[in-house]
Every structure is written in C-alpha cells, then in structure tokens.
Amino acid sequence: MSGRSKTDLGARLRRVLLMIPWLLREGGSTVADIAARFGVEEKEVVRDLNLIMCCGVPPYGGGDLITVMLDDDGTVEAWPGPFFTKPMQLTPAEGFAVLAAGRALQAVPGTGQTEALASALDKLEGALGASGAVAVDLESPTHLATVQRAAAQGERLRITYYSFVRDDLTDRVVEPLVVHSRDGRWYAETRDVSAGAPRERRLRVDRIQSRLLTGSSHPAPIRSRSLCRCRGRPGGSRSGWKWRTSRSSPAAASACGSTWRAIACSNACFCGSGPTPSSSHRANCPGSVGPPRRVCSRATPRANRSRARAGRRPGCGR
C-alpha cells in the first residue's frame, strides 16, 4: 500500500502513541495479539515496531531510543524509555464524547445513576479542567418506567396509544423489547400482538396515554438485530467472553441475533461468543460489585530469553 494519505499518517501516529505505553505496561506481547488489539494487520504491526525502534531523541544512542525487540517467532518485548510511558491526553472531541455519554447515561431514569459512573465522571472532569460543564436532560414521560420494566422482564402491556398517522387513540397489546432515547425523545421497540400476526412497531413513549401490565410474559424472542451493536468477531482472538443467554430478557437476547449470545443487564445486553456459561458477566453490570474480568489473556507466554538491549538497528533512517 503506497501513497499513504495524511489521515493515514495521523491514524498511525495515534496508534503508535497508544501501542507504546500499552507495550510498556504489558512488558511484551506478540505481533498477533497487537494486531488483534489495535485492529490492523500483522505486517502493519511489524512496520510500526520497526519504526518505534528508530525513534528517540538526538543523538539517537541506545539509551535515548525506545527499546523494543521483535523476535522471529512474533514475540515482542519492550523496556521503558524516556518517552510515551503514558498515553496521550484526550483530544477535545474524545473528552467531550466520554463526558456526554456518561452524563446521558446518568440521565436515563432508573438505570444510569451508579456511584461508580458519577465518581468516574468527576475524575474525568477534574483532569479536563472543568467540573459540571456538561449536563444532559432526557425527560421522563409518564409511562417510561412501566415500559422499561416491561421490556426488562418480558411482560406484555395493554396500552391506549395516540397514533399520529391515524390521528386517533387506539388500544393495543404490545411486548416492549428495547427502550431508548433518540434526540431527546423516548421510543420503545415493541412487538404488537393486538390482532393477527405480531408486528414490530416503534412507539413513542410520550404518546402512551394509559397502560396496564397484563401480567403475562412473552417467551419467544424475536429478531431485532439492529437494536444491538455487536462489535468484534465471533470466534476471533477475543473469545474470552463466555456468556449465556438470560431467560429474563428475551429482548436483550434477541437483539444480538443468532451469531451472538447475550445476557441481560438492566436494559443493556452484553454479547459474547464463547460457548460456556459463566457467572463473571455480572461483574460488568452497572451497580454490581467486584472487578471486571480481564477480557483477553495474552495468547502466548513470553519466550524465556536474555534481555539483550537493542541499540540502534540497521535499517533506521539516515
């Protein structure tokens, strides 16, 4: 791939400035693991590492370089140099993105108010230099809590709903699957089982005039893949997640589609690709206690060999 654009250079710089502190913290890794972790091909990793070995400060002697060793078997080792021992400060866009996401989640009635999130955002704002500078209000329509509960517990609702298209009030029986806010409005993705074949319907929660929990549950999950953003690759190198499908929320389970399995977690779901059930997923639910599990263990133990420090390698520029 020749003729990299400026943007590629920026992306590569960003990657390398992250890869170095990560390598230093880990002490080492493998080319394959780095490639998977940073989402690039292995040959790209090798190119990055070769350049890292060349970087430092004048006069580019051994002690002024970042020390990285790359073995033929793909093992990588790194020793702290004078630079890049820590990641870079967040850019304005990055800092704002996390803050806005956190404040928005806090504003979600019923689920968002965890102490951990509040204190994490306080720390982040402290580091960015202004506290209380971002606020989000996601209003709470009258029946939001009921619809959220019905979605979480798989219950049917009998509702009177104002349909803007028909410009009238109608009675319906729906199974709420997922409740979400978009541009300041709350929506419920539902399965409408009022009459005939069930239909998927998006309802505006503020247009529900009255509701009644029917007490009956809906057992069969349906396909709503679009509701869940499944990232990563099933069967990839990150198959350390081991989830099972929770019976308590078919909505969450179905949202992940057939490729993934999910567990319910308030109104969020986590998907994993591992076949074995595990209880450790609870650690990742908001409000739960205990540390999160390491997602990915290092694939290969480091080769036991002497740590000869690499000086400037042949092939570096100039």
Added chain:
Amino acid sequence: MAASEERFERVTNLVTFLLDRREGATFAQILEEIPGWPPGDEARRRAFERDKRVLRDEGIPLIEDKGRYRIPPEEFYLPHLELSADEQVALRLAVAAVPGSSESGGFALSKLFLGSVGGADEPVPVVAALDEQPLLPTLHTAIRTRSPIRFAYEGSDDTREVEPALLFFREGNWYVTGHDRARNAQRSFRVTKMIGDVELLEPGGFEAPERPTDAPFPRQSWLLADETEPDVAVVEVDAVLAWKAVADVGERGTVERRDDGSVSIRMPVTNREAFRTWVLGMLDHAVIAGPDHLRRDVIEWLEALA
C-alpha cells in the same frame, strides 16, 4: 525506505524531540537534529508545515512561541485518573450505551484504559443517542479554558460575546449557557443556531463561573426567553390529546377540565415560535382561544405556508 516510512519516523521523532526539549527548539534546530527532510529550503518548510498540521490534528499540544516550538509534557500526557475497576466498567458501559457516531469515545477509552482501539469489547444496545454537533468539543474547550466565545447567532443582529459556563442537552437540542457580555445577563444559545465558526478569545478571560446546579431554563420550549413580554395563552384541547397537553405543560399552567374529557389550559408563553410548533403538533385537537394576537400569529404563519 519508502517516503511514507521516512515521514512517519520524522514526525514521531519530532514529537519526542520537542517533548524532550523543555526550552523548545527553533525550526533551524529541528532541521539540524531530526533526520529525514526533503532537499531544498522551500520543500523543508512545506514538509514542516504539513507535519505540524498532523500533530495538531491529532491533538498534540504543539506550542509556538517567538519562533520556538515545544510540546509541554504536562499537556501532552494524560494525567493518571486512578479509576477504580467499577469506574472503568461504568465509563465503558456509558460509551457503549451512548456511542455517538464518531469514534472519539472509543479512542478516549483506549487511552484511558490502554486497551484496544474501539473501546468496549462487548456489544451493548444503544440506550440514548444525542444530537451531535461538530461545535460541541470546541465549546467544551472554551468552558474548560475559560475562553470567552464570539459568534453570530440566528435572529440576532449583533455578534454575541459570551463567557460560557455550561453545555446543556434538552429536548433534542444542545445549548450553551453563559454570561452574555453586551447584555450583562445569563443567556442560553441553541448550538444549531450558531452561525459559522465560533471564535475563542483569550484563555482565562473570565473567572470560573458558578455553574447552575438546576437546569438553566425550563423544559417547555415555549417558555424559552425570546426577550419578549410574556403572553398568557388559553388553549382548548379535546379529549384525544388533553392528557398529553396537560403532561407537556406540567406545573407551568392551570388546567380546567370538562366533563367530555377536554381541557382548557392557561399558560404563559415567551417564545411564540415554539408555542406555535407545540399547538400545531396537536393538529385539529387544539385550538388557541386567546389572546387574539397569538391566534393571528399562527393563522398568518399557516397562510404564509399555503
């Protein structure tokens, strides 16, 4: 070595060199100490300009002062936030549940936790999506650095100069609230109504403000200050939507209920445009009973559309 590799090495060395030299370096010193420049003065100058742009695009704090360049380490590195395991999980969940369309959140997480690029490994359904405006990070920076902002605003004849204190999301819109210098009062501005670029004035240009702990303005959009005298409108809503109108108005009006399920609502209005939108949103179910000039306002607006 390929030109792109040479350039990448040069840019990375530029970062380490300027981080290392606390006192900074001139362009001539940079040329002398860092290898990999193209031949010719003009080409070198252009290459340096391009390199600077890459650094700035990536958010690297390259400071230029009297012909010397430096990268202050205290601004370059992320301070250690000492996030507990629970706090890390909370932030990851937040970014996954409110992802936004850009990758910024994921990049931020990968820096914070030194993890993979892209953030959360586990998929999470989107719980909320906020309107995203490209100006928001800039406005946030202005608040953080206490830089007054100058901007043109829709419907405003003069350029506004504001000491920003808060970014606030409500009813699908982002607002920036702060002290308007010319009006000597707190004002809120809808970010989508800011025209063109926002100019950041001198950092530290005002004292850190007391941030409002309550929302700076009411939820009901027809009460957003339009700098007009408030009207008291009377709106009649039939049984189909009476319940919704009452919920919308909340405590900001008085309701008279009738046996047929319809209601008559008396409510203050300071923003006619928002009021009109609200009433028309109820189609034939709502009628403005008074005052006359508000009725006429809506009728004229509808006639202008026809």
